[in-house]
Amino acid sequence: MNNKYEILVENINSLIEQSIEDKAKATLNIALSISKFASKNKLFTQLDHKKFEILKDISEEIKQNSNFKNLWVHIVDKEGFSRYRTWSTKKDDNILSKRKELIDLIKNPRISSVISVGVYDITFKSIIPIYENGTFEGFIETITKFNSIAQKFQNDKMDFLLLVDKKYKQQIKKPFSKKFIEDYYVANIDAKDDLINFVQKNLNEILNIKGYEIRDNKFITIYKLYDFKKEKMAYIFTFQDYEKVFSKEINNLENFIKIISYLTLLVVISILIIYYYFNKSRYTTKLENEVNIRTKEIKDLSKRYKQVFEGSNSMKFLIDPKTKQIFDVNNATVNFYGYSKEQLTSFKITDLQVENIDEDFITEQILKNNEHKFNVKHKISSGKIKDMEVYASSIDIGEKKYIYTIVRDVTKELKLKKEYEKKQKLFYQQAKMASMGEMLENIAHQWRQPLSTITTAASGMKVKKDFAQLDDEFFEESVDIIIKSSNYLSHTIEDFRNFFRHSNNFEYFEIVDAIKDCMTILKLKFRINEVTITFAGDTETKINGYKNEFIQVFLNLINNSIDVFKTKKIKQGEILIEINNLNKNIEIIYHDNAEGIDEAIIDKIFEPYFTTKHKSQGTGIGLYMSEEIINRHFKGNLSVKNSSFKIKEKEYFGAEFKIIIPNED
Known part of the structure; x- marks a missing residue:
């Protein structure tokens, strides 16, 4: 697996875990606040349904003044009977057969936060035991959904899809979103139709992704949710445009080069200032320290530049747009093409090509549009012909403009595509x-x-x-x-x-x-x-x-x-x-x-x-x-x-x- 993709997957998974943790904590805090109201007003011993209705007003207030657009409150007594639901008039039914996690909590009352699947949806549940006069009377349960998490990912330009495992299909009798992909329930209500159609066509492959997969120009990751028995409960998928993910490297490299250029200019100015103030002895020491700091910053940035360019597992070229001379390549390129770095930098990029393409036109497009994608055939040192997918962009190094390319071997992909056609x-x-x-x-x-x-x-x-x-x-x-x-x-x-x-x-x-x-x-x-x-x-x-x-x-x-x-x-x-x-x-x-x-x-x-x-x-x-x-x-x-x-x-x-x-x- 490519290191850069592993890092991206780790970052996405960390974001999912942090989002889930934040939502669970926020749900718990609301539940704790409501539980204080329940204890103070003795909801369980008095069973005053007028006070129960206040809980509905509280939940509506929270919905209108927070990101919790779906929030419900549930009162369950110590025998496992539902005494009040803010979302339904149904009451006094025993729910232990559907809510297995409550059985242990009744025996051993404690604060608990779980993610579980119910009749309507998969939800966060924060369960707070209520004591009146020192006696355990039941639970206040606060319930929220995953939609705010999905919205957070969409704000980060990532599509988000939450599928509940098919074993829960019979349990979800009143699906909130009313959407299914075969037997898998689509939990986030704003899931895009084209995304649902895409997953439906590729369901078996998508469910068996190992960490990430690139399919139909989509960078896809999978994160699995488990229930309190450590069994699979749901799958969280994220989808990003592969080309946009790939182009981030180009942008990062350009930014590094721009920063280096700015700092180089700053160092030159600093040297001139040092020279000027050299005769002003009271400033000499201060300016020498400033030069040392700037020089160290340039070295650090140069080191980071080498990590981005040299350390990447992607094959990369820097090319002179006028002469087509290869200016620089990274180790991944050397390993793939089988030439030494010295040999490659003595070539023109056209020396690797085995077919005539309008190189001048492509170069013009790259310099105009800043990014360009095309396919070309390259011959490697063994004599084999490889189909290469090229992502190219123009960058400035000092006062000179270069073409920066990332290339990918798509020989097998094109062969499979031709066989399919x-x-x-x-x-x-x-x-x-x-x-x-x-x-x-x-x-x-x-x-x-x-x-x-x-x-x-x-x-x-x-x-x-x-x-x-x-x-x-x-x-x-x-x-x-x-x-x-x-x-x-x-x-x-x-x-x-x-x-x-x-x-x-x-x-x-x-x-x-x-x-x-x-x-x-x-x-x-x-x-x-x-x-x-x-x-x-x-x-x-x-x-x-x-x-x-x-x-x-x-x-x-x-x-x-x-x-x-x-x-x-x-x-x-x-x-x-x-x-x-x-x-x-x-x-x-x-x-x-x-x-x-x-x-x-x-x-x-x-x-x-x-x-x-x-x-x-x-x-x-x-x-x-x-x-x-x-x-x-x-x-x-x-x-x-x-x-x-x-x-x-x-x-x-x-x-x-x-x-x-x-x-x-």
Whole structure:
């Protein structure tokens, strides 16, 4: 693990621990203050509910005049019965079965601060035992949430996400934030939707992070919370823009160099002053001491500069922007490239490159924008070609300007990316071939009847001609039938040709029109009285994108529904498509009444090659490709669950596919 990242992770974890400790102490102080009120007013022995209501006023006062926007007070007696809650009218229920930590506190009363998971949320709880006339009567409990901690991290330009472990899902019956990632509860109410979507797509990998991970240009850290039994209770994740984290080193180095330059100038001025006052003996000693102090400061800063540049595990170059000569490199660069420092500083940066790039243009951009990122291929001393990711910035050393770069070996990353893209192309090809098979089947269905009609009409004319019975009326009637059937075949060919026509341009098209095109393609796979497709909501909504790709998604969805209708022998298939034009997103919800998807496999249906059909009927890539189309080509999201829905006040149950597409209007 890179030392600089280890230090960053330690700092973040220390900040989390300190924030938790501060919040716990603040919650405890409030609890102690409220407990004095409880003891003084003998809340337990008198059980005066008017006095209980004062506690609600106190908590509201604290909410309005502090950072505690979510604060509650709870009174629990010595038997474990809840006597009063500021957030609910419920009372006099025994809570020991849900609050295991209270069992030991009742036996051995003491001040306690815990983090625990309840019916609503994960919270801080400060529990203060109350004594009246020397007798233990129960507890005053003050409860706060994690939201102020999340806000603190957001103020520091870090995204914060608190996930409660999935073992608590059944316990959290009334979730405060109402947000889940699979079975993991999202505790901070202001968690960003794009962050939740990112974690949902990468959940298993994110949960198994060891300290930190860099994924999709995000620097991610994990901190685990444990309950009073030392079992995992929750996970705290922080997310930062990787490039911004990386660029801090550049800024720090620039600041060091600027300080050194300023102090150098100060030393020169000091020397001139010393020279001037040399003839003024009364100032000589004082100024000599001043020079010594400034000189020591410069040495210290130079030492720190070497630590930042030389001591870093990142590969670094200092380059002359005019000549492209390498001015300096650090030890990490020497170790990676396999050349000595003397050899590298005798090279131009172009000597390491194995492809022509517009070096002058890149240099100009760096000098203008101060920061620039690009990829380049470098040859190391062994002759191997490496793909390097370069972060570059201009800095001033003395009166001369240099380019300061941090480079990173991304050879393996790019190789994996190319392999992934190759697999994606294969998946797309397989999906298209599968679609073509479906289309050929539909063509066969649609052509069988008109071809039979043409054959019958032509045969009839031939027979009548052979028997000299072909009159004008029969001839014209038969020709009309043949022409009508031929035109139908021509229209069918055009429908399928339009579907398979590839377009690289976005179209602005109506959602309903695209789905109706899909229905035209499928129209002879089902009878109109066996399957009904109903549209609801904002049915005139338009989107920008690849129309044929969009049709492919609904071709897969409707096809799957029809296959299940047939398998389960559902006499009347119902499909409802709701379209909602929201402020930022367009929402398309697809329902069918095919009795839903088995909960044991519902999480797997978007995986490639997963299918419930017989091998001769399905490839297992239809829904996978549908998700890829929505994610990659429409920048949206496709999800599934089982749900109920209504058409004309009649309720049905089945699968629900929800498509969310960003609204570009």
